[in-house]
Amino acid sequence: MDTDALLPAIQLRDASAFGQWMARAEPPIRESLRSFATLIDVEAIVQETLLRVWQVAPRFEPDGAPNALLRLGVRIGRNLAVSEVRRTRARPTDTDDLDRALAAAEAFDARESAPDPMLRERIAECHDKLPDKPREALTARLRGAGATSDADLASSLSMRLNTFLQNFTRARRLLAECLRKQGVAIDPELEA
């Protein structure tokens, strides 16, 4: 699917359509910022990038090639990342880090991603098999929807922050183990 199919609705300020666009655009935008990961908080850049795409979308004119809005998002993210690295240059960094990050970002090819229905099914099955406390921690993160801190989520479950994080870690590892047993290729960091 060309993600630009959602552009007319986004330009009419349809937040639901923008949510579907972000579901496809977030992974490649995040990946395009990989080379900045040791220099700046990439999660902060990804969220700010998506917000700015929403803000400029009404005035955006696609060039006719596929995924034009996604390519714009990758450019916005890269520019934000470069500005942020320059702003925080006072912090000691390895020499040539910015040059390396820039070269990697320039070489990045914006790709399209789509959710895999089979994977969704397997993850849901494994989630349901989790023990109570780890599942509570994972579910709390999901329900928090990026708007609630871990400290507040822990408090809502009557857990100390460290206990909450340990339960979340256990949930993540058990989920990875369950998926691996089902023959699903796992991101190594999911079971780390």
Place this chain on the structure above:
Amino acid sequence: MTDPKDDDELLVEQVATAWRPPVRDALRYHPAWHDLDAEGRARAFDRAKALREVEAALDPEGLSTTVRAVLARISG
């Protein structure tokens, strides 16, 4: 006494969340991100990437917590 490796692991787990503190007119860094060394920051990036995929798979609309957080800012 806790193992420093355990402390680092908990920091990575915190930074890999989509939650970022609300800050006016500035990028929203996770406070724990500053406490991570380069290796920890790289791991937090990979961890976040892996978790966003899981979150989207468990969400009825296929949205990760990053997407949910941005939608909340748009509507807020």
